[in-house]
Amino acid sequence: MASTISIRRGLDLKIAGRPAYKIVDAPRPARTALQPGDFRYFRPRLLVREGDAVKAGTPLLESKDDARVVLVSPASGTIEQIHRGERRKLLEIVVALAGEDAFEEFGALDDSDARALTREALVEKLLKGGAWSLIRRRPFACIANPDERPQSVLICATPQDAFDADPDLVLRGEEKDFQLGLDLAAKLTDGPVFLAVPANAVSPALTAATGVRTLRFSGPYPAGDPAVQIYHACPPKAKESVWYLRAQDLLALARFVRTGRVSPERVVALGGPAATERQLFRTRLGASAQSLTEGRCEPGELRLVSGSVMNGRKIPRTGFIGFYDTALFALKEGREREFLSFFRPGLDKYTVSSTCLSSFLGKAEYALDTNLQGSLRNFVQSGIYEDVCPVGIWPDQTAKAVMAGDIEEMEKHGILDCADCGLCTFVCPSKIEVGAILRRGIDLIRKEG
Numbered sequence: 001m002a003s004t005i006s007i008r009r010g011l012d013l014k015i016a017g018r019p020a021y022k023i024v025d026a027p028r029p030a031r032t033a034l035q036p037g038d039f040r041y042f043r044p045r046l047l048v049r050e051g052d053a054v055k056a057g058t059p060l061l062e063s064k065d066d067a068r069v070v071l072v073s074p075a076s077g078t079i080e081q082i083h084r085g086e087r088r089k090l091l092e093i094v095v096a097l098a099g100e101d102a103f104e105e106f107g108a109l110d111d112s113d114a115r116a117l118t119r120e121a122l123v124e125k126l127l128k129g130g131a132w133s134l135i136r137r138r139p140f141a142c143i144a145n146p147d148e149r150p151q152s153v154l155i156c157a158t159p160q161d162a163f164d165a166d167p168d169l170v171l172r173g174e175e176k177d178f179q180l181g182l183d184l185a186a187k188l189t190d191g192p193v194f195l196a197v198p199a200n201a202v203s204p205a206l207t208a209a210t211g212v213r214t215l216r217f218s219g220p221y222p223a224g225d226p227a228v229q230i231y232h233a234c235p236p237k238a239k240e241s242v243w244y245l246r247a248q249d250l251l252a253l254a255r256f257v258r259t260g261r262v263s264p265e266r267v268v269a270l271g272g273p274a275a276t277e278r279q280l281f282r283t284r285l286g287a288s289a290q291s292l293t294e295g296r297c298e299p300g301e302l303r304l305v306s307g308s309v310m311n312g313r314k315i316p317r318t319g320f321i322g323f324y325d326t327a328l329f330a331l332k333e334g335r336e337r338e339f340l341s342f343f344r345p346g347l348d349k350y351t352v353s354s355t356c357l358s359s360f361l362g363k364a365e366y367a368l369d370t371n372l373q374g375s376l377r378n379f380v381q382s383g384i385y386e387d388v389c390p391v392g393i394w395p396d397q398t399a400k401a402v403m404a405g406d407i408e409e410m411e412k413h414g415i416l417d418c419a420d421c422g423l424c425t426f427v428c429p430s431k432i433e434v435g436a437i438l439r440r441g442i443d444l445i446r447k448e449g
């Protein structure tokens with residue numbers, strides 16, 4: 001029987017632009033890309049050059065820390081460009097798709113052979129085919145270490161926010177592969193496998209799943225985030241880790257084991273106030289944003305966010321959807337300065353701290369743009385962050401410990417539980433990037449070991 005966990009702290013995002021609850025096929029993208037920045041703490045060694053022909057599944061990068069961990073091409077074609085940034089930091093490897101997909105073969109298995117794999121054989125197969133990168137760990141939200149045994153595994157089958165592709169819809173008709181994925185996940189740990197589903201889930205893949213402890217999650221954003229779910233359901237003990245996969249990643253892992261080929265198919269939601277055709281699109285891993293937004297967004301200067309609107313990554317119109325992302329959010333760049341804005345009542349402004357009169361109107365949704373509605377000011381201790389933080393951190397105290405470089409104090413405040421949800425930054429009346437400060441602290445702890 002499923003238990004229910006209600007997340008009380010968070011924020012009901014009153015942002016316009018939710019996608020319709022239906023899936024349509026997107027046109028085949030001309031390009032896809034692998035972006036090393038999607039993999040936290042991954043130090044890449046490049047294995048290909050511009051102009052090389054690759055198949056779906058050809059290794060493009062290996063980890064400098066563990067050469068067994070490779071990242072593979074999401075498509076077959078030619079390496080069109082290798083983009084580097086400052087200090088030659090590798091930003092993206094762009095693959096131009098060519099004709100029918102050709103795949104690297106890693107050995108197909110029928111269901112019973114797949115279920116009979118030993119843990120060692122499964123880990124070796126996943127590493128070889130690049131499917132290992134689908135598994136992440138908490139703390140640190142990085143690719144799992146193949147030499148570890150996690151305390152438990154959590155499969156996150158909830159949408160990240162109201163603009164995400166809902167696994168309850170995406171998994172319909174995928175019951176067999178999803179159950180195979182759950183059975184394979186159980187091999188990775190000696191502990192339990194938790195399946196986090198929405199409180200109102202109806203898809204048979206989720207409601208009839210076996211061999212797992214099903215947890216029904218309800219609550220405002222970010223109740224659908226695996227980091228928040230792990231904090232409430234199975235927080236890692238000292239020196240332990242909890243591994244997690246999002247539902248579509250587990251599906252891809254199961255298909256890889258069954259077919260012996262990488263499974264690049266993904267369902268991505270296009271939403272946000274500046275999207276004119278909002279729905280879920282069946283596309284592929286790392287697809288170009290253009291293949292989804294062309295003709296489906298308002299003209300003019302837009303900001304595209306790959307992933308959640310609160311903590312996703314800003315990408316250009318010519319950019320690519322992130323490896324773990326199943327949402328693309330479009331909003332207008334707000335560059336105009338409002339004349340005497342300080343004296344206006346703000347009837348059309350989204351406010352969390354009741355600074356504007358709009359808080360008395362009870363408006364359901366606001367068409368946000370990127371305008372911050374204010375500028376950077378001195379920090380004010382008001383308790384507003386604690387009211388929304390879903391993992392019981394005091395973000396202001398923790399941020400002070402980060403600024404002082406005091407690791408012991410950071411850990412005492414529970415910084416490693418931070419879900420990186422972005423809410424403390426969003427609600428900050430002083431426009432301080434509180435979440436980014438905390439992320440710096442987590443990076444420091446990771447670096448210091």
Ligand code: SF4
Pocket residue numbers: 388389390391393395417418419420421422423424425434435438
């Ligand atoms: S500290 Fe900020 S970013 Fe971290 S979980 Fe709390 S609200 Fe989210």
